[in-house]
Amino acid sequence: MVTENRSYNAQKVIERLAKKVNRQMAGSLAACVHCGMCTQSCHYVLANPDDPTFAPAYKADRIRRLFKRHLDWTGRIIPWWVKAGSVYTDEELAELMDTVFGKCTNCRRCTLNCPMGVDLAVVNRMARGLLVSVGVMPEGVAVVSKDQWEIGNQMGVLKEDYLETLDWMSEELQQELKDPAVGIPIDKFDCEVVYSINPREVKYDPRSIADAAKIFHFAEENWTMPSEGWDMTNFGLFSGDDDLGGAVARRLYEKVEDLRGKKLVISECGHGYRSTRCEGPNWAKYDVPFEMESSVITMLRYIKEGRIKVDPSKNDISVTYHDSCNNARSCGMTEEPRELLSYVVKDFREMHPNRAENYCCTGGGGAMSMSEYTPRRLKSAVVKADQLRATGAGVVVTSCHNCVDGLTDLIRHYKLGMQVTQLVNLVANALVIEERVAIPVEIVPEVTAAGSLAGRKILVVDDEPDILTFFASVLADNGAEVIEAREGQEALLKARSEKPDLVTLDISMPGQDGGKVFEALRRDPDLALTPVCIITGRPELRRLIYDRPVPPPDGYLDKPVNEETLLLNVKKILKVV
Amino acid sequence: MSETLHFAEHRLQEMALLFMAIVYTLRIRWLLRFPAGKERQAPSGSRMITSKQGILNSWLNVAKPWAMESTRTRPFFYAQFVIFHLGVVASIGLSFVIPYLPSLLQSPLLVRLLQISIGAACLVGIIRMVRRLSVPVMRKISSPDDYFSLTLLTVWFFFAMLAVPNETAQGESILLIYFTLTAFFLIYVPFSKISHYLYYPFTRYYLGKTMARRGVLPQIRG
Ligand code: SF4
Ligand code: SF4
Numbered sequence: 167m168v169t170e171n172r173s174y175n176a177q178k179v180i181e182r183l184a185k186k187v188n189r190q191m192a193g194s195l196a197a198c199v200h201c202g203m204c205t206q207s208c209h210y211v212l213a214n215p216d217d218p219t220f221a222p223a224y225k226a227d228r229i230r231r232l233f234k235r236h237l238d239w240t241g242r243i244i245p246w247w248v249k250a251g252s253v254y255t256d257e258e259l260a261e262l263m264d265t266v267f268g269k270c271t272n273c274r275r276c277t278l279n280c281p282m283g284v285d286l287a288v289v290n291r292m293a294r295g296l297l298v299s300v301g302v303m304p305e306g307v308a309v310v311s312k313d314q315w316e317i318g319n320q321m322g323v324l325k326e327d328y329l330e331t332l333d334w335m336s337e338e339l340q341q342e343l344k345d346p347a348v349g350i351p352i353d354k355f356d357c358e359v360v361y362s363i364n365p366r367e368v369k370y371d372p373r374s375i376a377d378a379a380k381i382f383h384f385a386e387e388n389w390t391m392p393s394e395g396w397d398m399t400n401f402g403l404f405s406g407d408d409d410l411g412g413a414v415a416r417r418l419y420e421k422v423e424d425l426r427g428k429k430l431v432i433s434e435c436g437h438g439y440r441s442t443r444c445e446g447p448n449w450a451k452y453d454v455p456f457e458m459e460s461s462v463i464t465m466l467r468y469i470k471e472g473r474i475k476v477d478p479s480k481n482d483i484s485v486t487y488h489d490s491c492n493n494a495r496s497c498g499m500t501e502e503p504r505e506l507l508s509y510v511v512k513d514f515r516e517m518h519p520n521r522a523e524n525y526c527c528t529g530g531g532g533a534m535s536m537s538e539y540t541p542r543r544l545k546s547a548v549v550k551a552d553q554l555r556a557t558g559a560g561v562v563v564t565s566c567h568n569c570v571d572g573l574t575d576l577i578r579h580y581k582l583g584m585q586v587t588q589l590v591n592l593v594a595n596a597l598v599i600e601e602r603v604a605i606p607v608e609i610v611p612e613v614t615a616a617g618s619l620a621g622r623k624i625l626v627v628d629d630e631p632d633i634l635t636f637f638a639s640v641l642a643d644n645g646a647e648v649i650e651a652r653e654g655q656e657a658l659l660k661a662r663s664e665k666p667d668l669v670t671l672d673i674s675m676p677g678q679d680g681g682k683v684f685e686a687l688r689r690d691p692d693l694a695l696t697p698v699c700i701i702t703g704r705p706e707l708r709r710l711i712y713d714r715p716v717p718p719p720d721g722y723l724d725k726p727v728n729e730e731t732l733l734l735n736v737k738k739i740l741k742v743v
Numbered sequence: 744m745s746e747t748l749h750f751a752e753h754r755l756q757e758m759a760l761l762f763m764a765i766v767y768t769l770r771i772r773w774l775l776r777f778p779a780g781k782e783r784q785a786p787s788g789s790r791m792i793t794s795k796q797g798i799l800n801s802w803l804n805v806a807k808p809w810a811m812e813s814t815r816t817r818p819f820f821y822a823q824f825v826i827f828h829l830g831v832v833a834s835i836g837l838s839f840v841i842p843y844l845p846s847l848l849q850s851p852l853l854v855r856l857l858q859i860s861i862g863a864a865c866l867v868g869i870i871r872m873v874r875r876l877s878v879p880v881m882r883k884i885s886s887p888d889d890y891f892s893l894t895l896l897t898v899w900f901f902f903a904m905l906a907v908p909n910e911t912a913q914g915e916s917i918l919l920i921y922f923t924l925t926a927f928f929l930i931y932v933p934f935s936k937i938s939h940y941l942y943y944p945f946t947r948y949y950l951g952k953t954m955a956r957r958g959v960l961p962q963i964r965g
């Protein structure tokens with residue numbers, strides 16, 4: 167036992183290290199021969215060739231030194247000889263945090279390229295967990311973890327918002343298919359399929375829920391979605407917090423058991439699939455009694471069983487496929503998506519390298535929630551950008567919501583002009599819908615599609631002129647009357663004088679920040695009920711809103727926001743069908 | 744043969760081997776003290792690969808340069824790896840052949856083969872040292888043990904190469920140095936990174952088992 171003076175947190179980290187390390191990790195920590203073979207497999211290294219601190223072995227050594235110093239006797243006896251070392255101060259913990267959260271996406275590419283079988287990603291996750299256990303983590307990680315612990319999903323989606331969105335999507339489907347029987351069943355017992363989703367679908371991409379519902383409908387599946395425990399994502403995978411991982415997974419498994427569901431189908435999400443299907447049973451120490459399957463496999467099965475028919479010519483686009491790290495390198499799901507694509511598109515262009523050798527989208531490992539590392543992430547994304555560009559495809563398909571965000575961001579950054587989509591969207595679009603005799607139903611939308619925001623007054627508050635102009639023109643083009651404000655005080659004055667139907671509010675603004683403006687709006691008796699949609703590029707700032715003793719906002723969007731997402735959410739908040 | 748050389752070839756080697764075996768046993772016990780994680784997940788992936796197949800495949804990874812991008816795209820590096828490790832086997836084997844089966848070394852062909860193999864390994868040792876010293880990443884990740892282990896092996900190869908003919912007519916110093924170095928090598932190995940071959944079966948066992956269950960390894964390439 168080393169007895170030097172340590173900060174409280176450093177001492178706790180050292181004490182907990184021994185409990186965290188299992189045999190697999192001990193092997194990985196002891197076995198590295200510093201051969202450097204893994205170096206070129208990491209996208210961070212390829213994008214930063216002059217910075218050796220990005221090398222996987224170097225990053226692993228930041229953790230390995232602690233292991234050697236405290237758990238391995240060579241490091242105890244002659245620490246300097248094997249570069250063993252300890253941590254003493256909170257600054258050193260912060261440095262370690264920078265490495266394990268900011269320089270590695272836990273993509274596991276180096277693992278598969280290490281001749282010794284050293285699993286750096288697992289070791290890195292363990293180190294994240296140690297730091298999280300003493301509260302040392304990027305703020306975004308803290309916020310998202312808190313949401314998942316307390317609200318039950320990692321985007322802080324409230325139950326009523328979730329149910330409302332399912333309702334909304336049901337109505338859209340009924341309208342689209344002119345069939346009142348179509349819908350999203352909730353909490354139905356004894357179903358063949360219980361469908362779980364990523365909260366991102368509720369917030370930014372409800373269309374994918376509707377698309378899945380459409381596919382289940384045409385496959386005549388007996389299915390349901392749970393009213394609670396529906397989030398199949400698991401921030402425990404990213405934060406290294408096995409307790410959170412276990413609690414989240416258990417919540418989902420228990421719900422499926424409550425509903426007596428036969429199979430849990432997990433929507434397209436790499437980390438969600440890995441957490442729920444592969445790691446969850448271990449974290450939760452739960453012997454799952456039902457089957458679990460990715461929706462990719464479900465859709466493929468429907469096609470093969472003839473339960474749905476698809477026509478690839480309906481997707482007249484050139485596509486490539488991006489394998490999510492978690493799907494490919496940790497769950498072995500590489501062939502099913504390709505087979506499914508072969509049914510729903512005609513022009514498929516393979517990306518190289520691919521499958522388990524594919525490069526990370528660079529948004530993995532929770533990187534999208536750690537805005538302090540965004541410049542580093544986008545720099546490392548040059549590797550992915552080159553890969554995408556070389557395919558010559560117009561659309562990149564991926565079976566992961568995290569990758570959708572990561573890819574969208576890098577495509578914008580490197581001006582690749584590509585679209586990102588998921589298999590569920592392509593399958594739904596390729597569905598061959600046979601004429602059915604439907605009972606006519608009259609569904610009266612509140613507002614017609616054209617000029618659907620007509621008559622709505624929206625106050626857009628943002629200090630960035632580009633964003634202000636973008637939001638204002640998108641909303642105005644859709645018929646809304648738009649009022650603009652560039653800072654907090656102006657926003658409050660305009661809100662009071664104009665009484666808008668909705669306020670879109672940027673959080674970080676000079677002077678009075680969005681949090682204060684939000685609270686002022688909520689406390690003003692005339693404006694308390696005015697819907698507010700929070701906009702921010704930094705998810706960790708969410709606490710500026712949610713920690714306030716006033717009712718929560720009506721919507722929440724992470725920048726960058728595209729036109730579709732903006733309209734979708736604005737219409738949802740304003741209940742415009 | 745002098746008594747000193749006889750001692751170096753026999754007693755010294757036996758003591759060093761015994762020491763190594765004891766430390767290795769302790770080392771394995773130490774590793775087994777860490778609890779093994781239990782795998783509860785149902786198998787995934789598009790192929791059914793049994794855990795046994797996965798483990799076997801993972802252990803054989805060392806002989807499959809095509810299996811990993813890192814070796815597939817660096818054939819020269821992989822060749823160095825093979826040459827270096829064949830040199831280790833030859834040099835260790837030599838420490839048994841000289842005292843127990845010296846007649847084998849009457850074959851000039853075998854002597855030449857061993858010398859070429861060990862000499863090539865010595866050359867690779869030098870190349871590796873140059874790489875470790877000149878590539879910034881390699882410098883950054885290297886510990887004193889890394890430098891020392893590589894130097895030790897390279898020097899040991901050199902003397903092993905000279906010791907292959909097992910001739911004492913010109914003096915015993917080469918053989919004495921070789922056997923002393925071998926004994927030191929055996930004693931030092933468990934404390935250094937050279938003991939990686941002890942961990943290899945463990946790390947690759949777990950990786951192979953987990954990744955086979957998940958359908959990741961052996962990799963499908965396209
Ligand atoms: S390839 Fe493996 S053994 Fe070599 S430096 Fe990387 S982690 Fe260590
Ligand atoms: S897990 Fe991925 S990001 Fe992390 S060091 Fe390895 S290759 Fe790099």
